Amino acid sequence: MNFIKLKYKDILIDTLIALLIGIIVGALDALFGRVLLAITEFRYQNMIRLLPFLPVAGVFIVLMYRKLNEESMKGMSLIFQTGHGEREVIPKMMVPLLIITTWITHLFGGSAGREGVAVQLGAVAAHNIGKAFRRPDNSRILLITGMAAGFGGLFQTPLAATLFALEVLVAGVIRHEALLPALTAAFVASRTSHLLGLEKFSVNVTDALTWNIQTVWKIVLISFCFGIVGGLFAFTLKKTKLMLGKLIINPVVRIAIMGVILAILMLLLHMGRYTGLGTNLIDSSFSNGSIYSYDWILKFVFTILTLAAGFQGGEVTPLFAIGAALGVLLAIMTGLPVMLVAALGYAAVFGSATNTLLAPMLMGAEIFGPENILYFAIVCSIAYVFNGNQSIYGGQVQFRYFDK
Amino acid sequence: MNFIKLKYKDILIDTLIALLIGIIVGALDALFGRVLLAITEFRYQNMIRLLPFLPVAGVFIVLMYRKLNEESMKGMSLIFQTGHGEREVIPKMMVPLLIITTWITHLFGGSAGREGVAVQLGAVAAHNIGKAFRRPDNSRILLITGMAAGFGGLFQTPLAATLFALEVLVAGVIRHEALLPALTAAFVASRTSHLLGLEKFSVNVTDALTWNIQTVWKIVLISFCFGIVGGLFAFTLKKTKLMLGKLIINPVVRIAIMGVILAILMLLLHMGRYTGLGTNLIDSSFSNGSIYSYDWILKFVFTILTLAAGFQGGEVTPLFAIGAALGVLLAIMTGLPVMLVAALGYAAVFGSATNTLLAPMLMGAEIFGPENILYFAIVCSIAYVFNGNQSIYGGQVQFRYFDK
Structure with missing residues (x-):
């Protein structure tokens, strides 16, 4: 049948x-x-x-x-x-x-x-x-x-x-x-x-927006920023890997030199604030901790240098951190609620850098509470459109059904 | 650049x-x-x-x-x-x-x-x-x-x-x-x-499930039913249109004869309960009104006959009604919360009949409260898989990227 x-x-x-x-x-x-x-x-x-x-x-x-x-x-x-x-x-x-x-x-x-x-x-x-x-x-x-x-x-x-x-x-x-x-x-x-005892990171974001023309513009603006930063991360990571590979051909020498540079800079800049996953930045973003306006840039740069040098791990948690810290900054600049915008950045920068749309929307709902799904859907959609179609995964196929 | x-x-x-x-x-x-x-x-x-x-x-x-x-x-x-x-x-x-x-x-x-x-x-x-x-x-x-x-x-x-x-x-x-x-x-x-004064239909569903193996089985079962019913609706509508078109070639005669049959049956069966959009069934489903176990079947049959006869309108609101009434029935049979399962049916039968996955998930969140997105995501996913890949829209292209 x-x-x-x-x-x-x-x-x-x-x-x-x-x-x-x-x-x-x-x-x-x-x-x-x-x-x-x-x-x-x-x-x-x-x-x-x-x-x-x-x-x-x-x-x-x-x-x-x-x-x-x-x-x-x-x-x-x-x-x-x-x-x-x-x-x-x-x-x-x-x-x-x-x-x-x-x-x-x-x-x-x-x-x-x-x-x-x-x-x-x-x-x-x-x-x-x-x-x-x-x-x-x-x-x-x-x-x-x-x-x-x-x-x-x-x-x-x-x-x-x-x-x-x-x-x-x-x-x-x-x-x-x-x-x-x-x-x-x-x-x-x-x-x-x-x-088996692995904890889940979650924050209950209860901020709500009052919708008016000004709010719409601000949301479009921050979404645009998240999209650009996510796309730029993917783009810069790819280019830096290529450049560094050409600049220092031998991988052992490359990782050694970059390791020295990274270690010195990381110690000088707030004593290791930008090492590791960036969960410290995430925690600060959601607990009224201190977030510097340049936190997202430094986390961005250090993550790209670490991965381009040949160290191992992944990109997603640093992307969460970059997004959250950028969100705090944008919230202060626009007067929107800090926790909410940090949460939106957390999800949207991740989506933009991986060129995914639905994953970050649901990520937002699962981590920051499903009642915010509307905000995540809007912001992640706009960010997704403005990420320049970049992805940290070079193997991702760009599919276009309607191409002429 | x-x-x-x-x-x-x-x-x-x-x-x-x-x-x-x-x-x-x-x-x-x-x-x-x-x-x-x-x-x-x-x-x-x-x-x-x-x-x-x-x-x-x-x-x-x-x-x-x-x-x-x-x-x-x-x-x-x-x-x-x-x-x-x-x-x-x-x-x-x-x-x-x-x-x-x-x-x-x-x-x-x-x-x-x-x-x-x-x-x-x-x-x-x-x-x-x-x-x-x-x-x-x-x-x-x-x-x-x-x-x-x-x-x-x-x-x-x-x-x-x-x-x-x-x-x-x-x-x-x-x-x-x-x-x-x-x-x-x-x-x-x-x-x-x-x-401009058009009202939005929405219900705040606050039922929650306690997850255990039994609940999982029940959810899989009801999702499966929603998927089959949605798929069956699309399949039956297509076949009935074809059959009726062959049986009575002249569209004027066809709609006249079917109109007589529909009018008589609709008056006999609860005096017009199955006419129109089916919002009466939807309202009953979400307000502890009386829903008969055969409500969903009759709404299913009458909608298919109406549309196959040549009347105009659409399918989606009757699909909501079919899903909600079926949901009430399945909730009583499985002992799951009635409002929640009716809401899940409302969304999932619509998704299965239109062969869409994300639209019904978000429909559920937008009509019954975003805090239920998890339930909608699970049920609509399972239903989507079991709809037999049918769609009420004959013009929908079935796309498979990985086909061999």
Whole structure:
């Protein structure tokens, strides 16, 4: 019968496998995330003793990759290639390497994120679980499922995770068959990592706007800024990686020199304020702490330099920090409520830099309370349009259905 | 500079035009919608005097189209063809014809919706405004903008309207360049029609679920039912139209005979309970009124027969009613909270029948309170997967990026 023409059997099998993926990836996320938070805590208490070793840590990271599996350094690009059917095998060594090098990066004060690890470990786990179950040709659906699990387990925002995984491979296309497995895996991973003690960051934002022409203009303006900053981050990261690669050909020398520069600058500029995830900036943004007007710029620059140098991690949490700190600044400049605009920046800069629209909207709802979904929808939409169609993921396909 | 490579100038111009579209379409929506509600009220008070004239009204509708512009009868198909670049001109006569024939359908008790009018008047208005401004090649973006304005002005759910217009042309693809104009037009239309006295239907659902394995199963089960019913509606409507067209070739005879059958059955079955939009069923569902277990089936059947016979209107409000009444039934069967499940059915059956995912999620948030977005996201996702990929819009393109 034509009515039931889709392969529902496949969707159901994938959804059952997704339960397993969710549990495994959620547990791995919890392990990775909890150690990372402990490392972060330890670094703040020993900043002056750890930061000087950043260049040494960098050299160690590059040598480790060279020794064990150099291809793994491509990171997200390997995942995207697999997602687009351009490669069949993801090296298993990638996951432990990435976890350890990310921990090292954070221990010695690199400015980086963590979602790179989570998304990649999710993708690799799902890829291999799919193989074990001999899923025919379905590796791409399970890849999306794994990415959703990884992201969902780390941030405990299952809806945002699902849409992130669905949106990010191909901008502007939602893949129907992957929806249910991805959603299932994201929820299970989120629940699992929470039960294993990884905490969820959330803030209840209760600010409300009174709508008038002035408010509309201000919202458009701040959205525009978030979009530009997110797009600029993706653009600058790509260009800096290229330039630095040409400037200093040898990766060991590159990471050593950049490590020295980063360590000195980071110590000079507020004693390590811009190291690590940037959760300190996020906490300050939402607790009336002190946020400097240049916080977002410095976090922006340090994150790009850290990642371009060859350190490991991800981009998303620094993007949250950049967005929140920029939000505080814009709120003060426009007279809009600080908490709300910081929350909007948190979501919108992330969306703009990853070229995703629905993931940041739902991220906003899941972290700052669903009653704000309207604000997030408006601001993320405008920001998405003005991000220059940039993405931190070079492997993302830009899809245009109506192109002439 | 590559960074600003998109045609932002075009997007900005379209967004400015969208303001105008929003005002015009919102005003037309208010006019159409308020008269329709007055007609509905009048019909309830004079049911027994009006329903017998349904066949006569039907004949009048067919003759009017034949006399004035027969092509307009294709309705949404013309809009979809224009959206896919297959035709350049939409007949202007379409809008007044559709408005009047929809009013007539509702006055004499046909079971039909109203969004068909709103979406089509929006599309035609935007198409012609675009032409007046000599927008080059951009008719499709403005078409989406117009559809968003039409839907948004009628239901005053601007986010759902935006995503509906973006999703519905091509299932699974979000068109980047149309996002901002569509969002603008939907908000302006929504505000305009509200200021002009068209009321928004909304209910504050405060039920919450306690999550455990049993709840998960129940939610999956009800979502599955909503998906199947939505898909079945689209499938049955298409088949019934085809069958009825073959069975009674002459459209005048067809609508006359069907009009007699409908009028008799509608009077016999609870004296006109299943006439019109179905807002009576919706109101009962959310106010502890009496809902019969077969309400959703009869509304389903009568709507399909009304539309297949050749009466005019739309499908969406009856779909809301079918979903809400089915939700009440399923809530009682599963022991889940009645208001919440009715709300979930309201959104999910609409999404499943139109093959849209994000529009019903946001519809749920905009009508029943954003704090329920999580529930809507889960239920609409599952329903979307199980709708058999059916859509009431034959012109919708089924897009699959990863097809082998």
